[in-house]
Amino acid sequence: MNPSTSPPDIEPGLNPAEIDAMLDRGVAAAVKYAREHSPFYRRELAGFPEIRGVGDLHLLPITTKHQVSEHNEQFWCVGREKLVDLCTTSGTTGIPTLYPITQADLDRLGHNEFLCFRRVGLSPADLVILAVTIDKCFMAGLAYFEGLRRLGATVVRVGAGSPAMLLSMIERLGPSAVVSVPSFLKRVAAYASQQGCDLAQSTVRKLICIGEPVRNSDWSLTPLGAQISSAWGAQVFSTYGITELAASLCECQAGKGGHLHPQLLHIEILDDAGHPVPDGREGQLVATTIGVQAMPLIRFATGDVTFMTRQPCDCGLSTPRIGPILGRKGQAMKIKGTTVYPAAVQRVLQGLESVIDFLMIATAPTALSDELEILIAWRGDPADAANIVRERLRGELKVCPDVRLATLQEIQSLGDSRELRKQRVFLDRRNHRNLPTG
Numbered sequence: 001m002n003p004s005t006s007p008p009d010i011e012p013g014l015n016p017a018e019i020d021a022m023l024d025r026g027v028a029a030a031v032k033y034a035r036e037h038s039p040f041y042r043r044e045l046a047g048f049p050e051i052r053g054v055g056d057l058h059l060l061p062i063t064t065k066h067q068v069s070e071h072n073e074q075f076w077c078v079g080r081e082k083l084v085d086l087c088t089t090s091g092t093t094g095i096p097t098l099y100p101i102t103q104a105d106l107d108r109l110g111h112n113e114f115l116c117f118r119r120v121g122l123s124p125a126d127l128v129i130l131a132v133t134i135d136k137c138f139m140a141g142l143a144y145f146e147g148l149r150r151l152g153a154t155v156v157r158v159g160a161g162s163p164a165m166l167l168s169m170i171e172r173l174g175p176s177a178v179v180s181v182p183s184f185l186k187r188v189a190a191y192a193s194q195q196g197c198d199l200a201q202s203t204v205r206k207l208i209c210i211g212e213p214v215r216n217s218d219w220s221l222t223p224l225g226a227q228i229s230s231a232w233g234a235q236v237f238s239t240y241g242i243t244e245l246a247a248s249l250c251e252c253q254a255g256k257g258g259h260l261h262p263q264l265l266h267i268e269i270l271d272d273a274g275h276p277v278p279d280g281r282e283g284q285l286v287a288t289t290i291g292v293q294a295m296p297l298i299r300f301a302t303g304d305v306t307f308m309t310r311q312p313c314d315c316g317l318s319t320p321r322i323g324p325i326l327g328r329k330g331q332a333m334k335i336k337g338t339t340v341y342p343a344a345v346q347r348v349l350q351g352l353e354s355v356i357d358f359l360m361i362a363t364a365p366t367a368l369s370d371e372l373e374i375l376i377a378w379r380g381d382p383a384d385a386a387n388i389v390r391e392r393l394r395g396e397l398k399v400c401p402d403v404r405l406a407t408l409q410e411i412q413s414l415g416d417s418r419e420l421r422k423q424r425v426f427l428d429r430r431n432h433r434n435l436p437t438g
Ligand SMILES: [Zn+2]
Pocket: 251, 252, 253, 254, 255, 259, 313, 314, 315, 316, 317
């Protein structure tokens, strides 16, 4: 696809062979375009063969987050005069990485979200609250706005700051859906119940969740997903997206994984050695953007661990789907012989009603074993809190980390990060690694 033309407007109800053909064309064009226009790829891919489709892609090297951060503007394919917006990603060097977008890129982002919102059953009749960050150089908020505008729905940009404002807008406007981060939706539910307001009686029927998984690998809701679904009396939809993909994968009504848009993105799931894993098996998500004009990425290693399925979905689409993000590569901890991801610990903690906030701190006293300390801000009687948390973790994950009660202030100041748009929940202090990992 030529990045300057709009992507196809209809979600393809294609069969697997047609999807493969679409991916082949998209990947071949994306690599050709990046080689012609990006100084980084011109240099990096010199000497590598021509890529005719997905089957050739393994011949090219992986693009790492570190490279994108280190050679940031070398990736750009257009001059600054073509840009309509500059987003940032968290970066790996402490300085946020710039992610530029052109008008065509903005259209592409909007189209991606249009497909997602339509798939969850929204229409021009819907009034949708965006309870997400829409400034701070954040791409997603902008993309959601564009997608809903294309759909013809009415958008109310409440933002993610104030449960009181969200609640008041729900009462005044009667929205049918809210787009937000699950932990914020949980906070709003707690606030509403303090105010004597039953959210399940509100008009909101769909919660489009971003940033944190709300499903387990078997598609059941995580404790957090189940809590918000029940508190809001609403259907929960999981989505996955990161800035560098300039796309998101969103569930349909069947709730069995995020659908890929083959006209916008190609994904691979690779093991630690860089080989593809069979469908259903977990590995790192590696993505090639299709149709991106300003900063296309070829075989970009996201660091996110998930799995893919190509089984036809209950909704009738045959597009590949990804499972929930199970963790981040490099973050897996080995605690007394058991491997566990911070994301799994997070899921358990988020499921405990009395946990107001938490922070995980990993250290590595020896090369063979990691240790995890969890700081907990607890609502109610603290006497048995540490034991309750430890027992729950032992029961669900077979690990028994140190648990210490802390104040909300202590947790928030330790987790505070200038370069991230959100509070950190995991500090990695192994091997002096202290990367901003969210
Ligand atoms: Zn589906």
